[in-house]
Amino acid sequence: MSPSEPDDLKRLGERIDAAGRKFAGPDQDAAPTPIGIAFRLGTELVSAVIVGTGLGLGIDWAFQHWAHIQTRPVGLVVMFVLGSLAGIRNVYRTSQQISAKAAPKEK
Amino acid sequence: MAMNPMEQFEVKPFLIEHPLFNIGGHPIYFTNQAFFMVVVVLAASLFLTLTVSKGRLIPTRGQSLAEISYEFVGSMIQSTMGHDGLKYFPFIFTIFMFVLFSNFFGLIPYTFTITSQIAVTFALSCLVIGVMIFVGLRKRGLHFFSLFVPQAPWYLLILLVPIEVISFLTRPISLSVRLFANMLAGHTLLAVFASFVVLLGAAGGVMSVVSVAPFILIVAIFALEMLVAGLQAYVFAILTCIYLNEAIHLHDTH
Numbered sequence: 001m002s003p004s005e006p007d008d009l010k011r012l013g014e015r016i017d018a019a020g021r022k023f024a025g026p027d028q029d030a031a032p033t034p035i036g037i038a039f040r041l042g043t044e045l046v047s048a049v050i051v052g053t054g055l056g057l058g059i060d061w062a063f064q065h066w067a068h069i070q071t072r073p074v075g076l077v078v079m080f081v082l083g084s085l086a087g088i089r090n091v092y093r094t095s096q097q098i099s100a101k102a103a104p105k106e107k
Numbered sequence: 108m109a110m111n112p113m114e115q116f117e118v119k120p121f122l123i124e125h126p127l128f129n130i131g132g133h134p135i136y137f138t139n140q141a142f143f144m145v146v147v148v149l150a151a152s153l154f155l156t157l158t159v160s161k162g163r164l165i166p167t168r169g170q171s172l173a174e175i176s177y178e179f180v181g182s183m184i185q186s187t188m189g190h191d192g193l194k195y196f197p198f199i200f201t202i203f204m205f206v207l208f209s210n211f212f213g214l215i216p217y218t219f220t221i222t223s224q225i226a227v228t229f230a231l232s233c234l235v236i237g238v239m240i241f242v243g244l245r246k247r248g249l250h251f252f253s254l255f256v257p258q259a260p261w262y263l264l265i266l267l268v269p270i271e272v273i274s275f276l277t278r279p280i281s282l283s284v285r286l287f288a289n290m291l292a293g294h295t296l297l298a299v300f301a302s303f304v305v306l307l308g309a310a311g312g313v314m315s316v317v318s319v320a321p322f323i324l325i326v327a328i329f330a331l332e333m334l335v336a337g338l339q340a341y342v343f344a345i346l347t348c349i350y351l352n353e354a355i356h357l358h359d360t361h
Contacts (some may be wrong), residue, residue: 012165036338040285047280052273079273085266086273090281093274097349 037098044090052083112298116223143212143219151208180344187348195351198238202231203344206286210336213290223290225283232282235347243354254357282346289339293332300325
């Protein structure tokens with residue numbers, strides 16, 4: 001190690017800082033684009049409805065198949081409604097996350 | 108003229124024409140998908156090991172790229188999960204680099220985009236949710252299931268608990284569909300505009316001049332796809348962090 005190295009390092013650090021200030025672009029936690037938000041909320045809602053409907057069909061099928069009880073379409077109807085509610089819950093939670101992330105920037 | 112924009116997503120045997128082996132009567136092929144998975148894993152591993160093997164104090168371009176991605180994931184984990192989240196750094200970093208390299212490799216012409224297959228992204232997100240459940244159960248035991256019980260009067264819980272369970276079950280789906288749909292849509296768009304260029308160019312006359320317009324659009328869309336490739340890897344990784352954080356801290360952060 002040469003004795004001049006810490007000095008070199010310090011100078012390099014200063015140069016990096018200066019370059020960083022010069023090229024300070026959008027940082028990593030910049031607010032997401034509107035289309036990104038729309039797409040994210042959309043998938044949250046739709047996937048919950050799909051899961052709910054799938055579970056409903058599954059429950060009806062399971063009762064029919066193993067217990068020989070005709071529940072169709074009660075399971076489907078109930079789970080579809082629950083799935084839709086879960087979708088709205090998802091959207092609410094996601095939008096809260098997004099606005100919580102954007103909030104510190106606004107002040 | 109065969110110009111199907113979806114043709115690029117076809118999974119087919121690659122290099123080796125006959126099945127490798129059989130599982131329960133189903134032939135298992137070495138597909139183009141498998142080949143590019145191997146390529147992506149090798150490329151990511153080689154990139155990370157070779158660039159930092161020298162360990163220079165003043166990094167080369169390659170080394171600083173590797174260091175930036177390391178610090179990027181590190182700070183992402185710190186900001187979402189706090190300091191004790193760094194234990195899961197290897198897992199999240201692996202997922203991030205895999206998705207990032209898959210997305211970027213897919214942008215190279217004549218390659219296959221492995222993240223445009225729902226089977227791949229769904230398997231990845233099932234892994235994430237599986238790890239989340241495993242970590243949650245090991246850290247919190249049965250208390251982990253309080254994740255499904257929001258603070259509410261008991262008569263509302265009858266309704267709320269199933270909703271929370273369904274909401275939890277949608278996570279692997281929304282996580283995988285987001286990545287898959289973004290890659291699929293982007294690559295289809297590129298292929299559609301590329302076929303416009305060829306069709307208009309072949310039409311001759313004024314049409315050939317007009318074919319410059321979709322070509323310029325391709326350049327723009329390609330730039331957008333570069334952004335999407337990085338962004339989707341970031342989104343996948345940060346959602347992994349958020350889910351793991353929920354498993355570790357349960358209701359602490361709300």
